[in-house]
Amino acid sequence: MLYKGIGIQDFEMQVFDRWGSVIFQSDNLEYGWDGTSFSGKKMNNGTYMYHIYLTDVNGKP
DSSP: OOOOOSSEEEEEEEEEOTTSOEEEEESOTTOOOOSBOTTSOBOOSSOOEEEEEEEETTSOO
16 A cells, blocks of 8 residues: 655655665655665565655645
């Protein structure tokens, strides 16, 4: 299921592995993480951190 926001101007998302390496990033709200790395390798079950930053149509975070 894909959730979308209303009034989102800019979007950035990064997913990190447990060692702090970026394994996925996107600036497209339509393109979320599907559990694979940049190379297309399916990631193992585990702990992943994420950072999502977005701004609304008024430029507010």
